[in-house]
Amino acid sequence: MGKTIAEKIFDLHRVDTPAEGVEVLRIDTVFCHEITTPPAILDLIARGKDRVFDSHRIKAVIDHVSPAKDSKTALQGKVLRDWARRHQIKDFFDIGRNGVCHALFPEKGFVRPGNTIIMGDSHTCTHGAFGAFAAGVGTTDLEVGILKGVCSFHSPExxxxxxxxxxxxxxxxxxxxxxxxxxxxxxxxxxxxxxxxxxxxxxxxxxxxxxxxxxxxxxxxxxxxxxxxxxxxxxxxxxxxxxxxxxxxxxxxxxxxxxxxxxxxxxxxxxxxxxLEPLTTTGFKPDMVVPARELSGTKIDQVYIGSCTNGRIEDLRVVAQVIQGREVHPEVRAIVSPATPGVYGQALKEGLLEIFQSAGFCIMNPTCGACLGMSGGVLAEGETCASTTNRNFNGRMGKGGIIHLMSPATAAASAVTGHITTADAL
Amino acid sequence: MKEFNGPVLFLDRSDINTDEIIPARYLTEITREALKPHLFEDLDLPGFRPEKDIPGKKVIISRENFGCGSSREHAPWALEVNGLYTVLAPGFARIFRQNMFNCGLLAVDLSEEDCREIFQRFAGTEANCTIHFDSSTLEITSLENRLSLTFSLSKFERDLIQAGGWVDFADSRYEH
CATH class of the missing domain: 3.40.1060.10 (Aconitase, Domain 2)
Known part of the structure; x- marks a missing residue:
């Protein structure tokens, strides 16, 4: 019987089968960020096990709230930063060199075909684009990953x-x-x-x-x-x-x-x-998908371009193409967050940032911020955002805010008109 | 092992996601206890009032795909600090389900049929759930009603519950 990609990767990484249908895999690389890792670090310290399985196989970044917005987020960053230094984790990315983890780590060359990767972040599945088995996990799985370099999974269908x-x-x-x-x-x-x-x-x-x-x-x-x-x-x-x-x-x-x-x-x-035609979402679930033109009467208050889904250089090029020679609608707040310093630098070199700036965009630093309503573009109750991110859950970008997911092209066109608009309708 | 029995909180909707269980704006909290007042704060469910409906409950019964979305273990932690150690639903998101067992908490799969029957007979009443861990049976009771069901947990899930979670289990079993 032939095997799927996941089955082949599992075969090469299996260290234990603690029960039927459950496989414990050796993890090639553990990725860490400042929201879900600090509780794992603090628990390891409390258990007297403040160790890492291999400092070269751990990569860490402060990306969710950067720069820190208050004392609590400053402390989260500090716990991760101190830990990375204590354990000589060379690949640690702090402000100025940091970016959205799932854009930054591939750009740094940390993913290989056949790898097993875990991170305390559900969008870790992004790295599967390279032929890797990459899975989001909770803090406890992350903690064991940091300590032992293993993680349990059900046999993959x-x-x-x-x-x-x-x-x-x-x-x-x-x-x-x-x-x-x-x-x-x-x-x-x-x-x-x-x-x-x-x-x-x-x-x-x-x-x-x-x-x-x-x-x-x-x-x-x-x-x-x-x-x-x-x-x-x-x-x-x-x-x-x-x-x-x-x-x-x-x-x-x-x-x-x-x-x-x-x-x-x-x-x-x-x-x-x-x-297919350009799509967007309605309601509070990402599978509630409709053609964007059907929502063309929907007025928007904010446009957000960025995130681990659509904050890469190709996305920014598309946005620049759409808005070049046009202006952001006076009643729209348009935010672009290039996902990494590399993307930011490239956009600068190509003149994209100038196009954004002269069109009336706010250009932010690389961060996850607004996507999950933690910083840098939180919505007020009743406000609507045309967003290139990945989740339109109720309250995700701020309590009572409404998110429509879409491509960078549709988000850019919507920024110009102030309502949901496909680029070809401009 | 924790005490998994007690009064039931019915949440009659599918796809209740982790942002609804605990919004991201509270992920900056360092202690689990600080999550306590914010459980289900963004859950928009007709008639549901978190401050009135959550206190005293021990078991959640909900619909399909409970816990979808983010990987945040803050979701099971927010349940745990509110004394909610058990969730029964016809299917869970993978990460949420694993997080529950990793914390020594219980996520029990219901068949869709059983779930429908439970909601039909017990929703809106003061119901109690008793889990018989050893015999893999559970009982839901109210003043007028009683329903017994079997459930299944894998050996691995039982081991995690008994070990008190994945850290202790892994620590006794793997090098480093």
Whole structure:
């Protein structure tokens, strides 16, 4: 019987089977941020076990509230910072060098095909774009990961989502994943892995694959995964050039993390993207998806461009293209947060920041802030935000606030008109 | 092992997410106790009043996909500091479910049929839930009603409950 990508990764990392259907895996890399890690650190200290399994395999960043907004968030940063120094965690990213974890860590070359990765953050599934098994976990799993380098999972069932057809103009990776959510629902992949396959994925850049894998958890998936290919190798090449004599050799090695033709899937979902149009969400669940044009009368108070879903350079280029020569509507607060210093620097170099600034955008530093209503763009009760983030839960961006999820292109067009607008309608 | 029995809080909606259980604005709290007054603060459910409905309850019975969304373990912690050690639902989000057992708390899967029957017979009444951990049975009772059900937990989940959570379990079993 053939194997899925997740099954192959599990086979290479299994250290224990404590019960039928439960597998304890060796974790290649543990990612940490300042919200969910400090309670793990404090508990380890309280237990007299303030140790790390391998300081080179732990990467940490302060990203959720940066700069600190008050004494409490300052303390969270301090607990993480002191711990990183105490244990000589070299890859620790503090203000000025920090960015949204799921954008920063791939950019730093910390993810490889076949890796197992955990983090106390549900959007860790993003890193599956590289052919890794990457899962969000709670603080206790994180704590054991830090201490022992292991984590327990149920044996992975996989759903294959096969994406075919030609994307129309103005339809982006975000529209594709929203369409998938609309089709399978927020409970459609609970406890399972999603393998994204098909010509659409093959043609996607790594940034686009990350956008798709990022929202796999919105369907309940443990990890989204894309098989590694030459696009993966080319993205990783600056980090792996010393390991392999050629890109072809790297690709041959990474092919080990491709599903077998006779792999067994719990379910296969086919989606032809040809008929897709720009989408958005309504209500308080990310699977309540509608064509953006159907909500074109919806007035907005804020536009937010950023996050681990859509804060990368390609996203910013699209926004700049839409708003160039136009202005943010006088009744809209438009915020853009490039997801990493690398993205910020590149946007600066390409003149994108100038376009944002002259159009009337507020350009923020890289942070998760507004996406979960912690800082930098919290909504007042009854306000509406057109957002490139990943969750439209009730109160997520501030109590009583309403979020419509959409692509950077649609968010940018909405910033110009003051109501939900697709870019082609400008 | 904790005391898993007691009065039931019925939350009649599917997909109750972790932002509704404990909003992100409280994730800056360092102590678990500080989460206590904010449990379900953003849960918009007709007739539900957290300050009146939560005190004294020990068990939550809810609908499909309970705990979806964020990985925050603050969600089970917010339940725990309010004395809610058990959640019964026809399915949980993976991370939330694992977080419950990792903390030594109980997440019990109901069949959709049993869930429907429970809501039909007990919602809106003062109901009590008793978990018989060893025989994998549970009982829901009210003044006029009594319902017995079986449930299943994996050996691993039982081990975690008995060990008091994953840290102690892993510590006794893995190197480093």
């Amino acid at each position: 996989t759903i294959k989502i096969n994406l075919t057809g030609d994307r129309g103009k103005g339809v982006y990776a975000k529209d594709v994943i929203l369409a998938i959510l609309g089709k399978i629902g927020t409970n459609g992949a609970t406890g399972r892995v999603i393998e994204f396959t098909g010509a659409v994925i093959d043609a996607f850049t790594m940034e686009e694959r990350m956008t798709v894998c990022n929202m796999a958890v919105e369907a309940g998936a443990t990890s989204g995964i894309c098989a590694p290919d030459m696009t993966t190798v080319t993205y990783l090449w600056p980090f792996i050039a010393e390991e392999f004599s050629s890109k072809e050799e790297a690709l041959a090695a990474y092919r080990a993390f491709t599903a077998d033709p006779d792999a067994e899937y719990a379910e296969t979902v086919d989606l032809d993207v040809s008929s």
